[in-house]
Amino acid sequence: MRIVTIRKCKRPAGVGSWRGYELGEDDYGTWVFTPEHSTYTGVHADGRTETCEVAQGTDLVGRDSVILLPVDGWYVGHWVHGIDYVIHVDIATPATRFEDTWSYDDLELDPYLTKDGEFGVEDGDEFDAACARGLIQPHERARALHEVEVLRRALTSHPAQLLQVGTARLDEGRKLGLPPLPRSPVPRFTATARSA
Helix, strand or coil: CCEEEEEEECCCECEEEEEEEEEEECCCEEEEEECCCCEEEEECCCCCEEEEECCCCCCCCCCCEEEEEECCCCEEEEEECCCCEEEEEEEECCCEEECCEEEEEECCCEEEEECCCCEEEECHHHHHHHHHCCCCCHHHHHHHHHHHHHHHHHHHCCCCHHHHHHHHHHHHHHHCCCCCCCCCCCCCCECCCCCC
């Protein structure tokens, strides 16, 4: 099974990366599963490097997770086993692939849906500050806000097919019994600075 690296880039600088097993593609995009106890490596804007487990909770223990890298979507969806969120999303530039590495720029807004059906968005203040500083361009701001509304409708409609597919993909990955993936190489420091 192919192993790929995911690079989440922060603006103006800083990047984190982790690895996962590519489960396959469908009409939604590419699905990547990361087993519990796999390792995330982050480089902060000041150059400090940190390592932790992927999808860890307050107990600092990593959990099984699957992400969706959508076809042309301005987000990356995360399903994590054993937490209160059904899905947690990074609003982001469309993910691009080069060889076995997927990269995207985080645009700060983080929609989520809880198990009791509550839809919310985290980090609105960080989003507004990044827009004010020019780190998120006007066209990116518009796309980010539009994507939040698209996701709100998709995740709260009945049936919420995207939620069902993501949950099934997470279950698929967990049944494979794959070993955790060790730390990826220290990622490049700068954001990808994509525009569309």
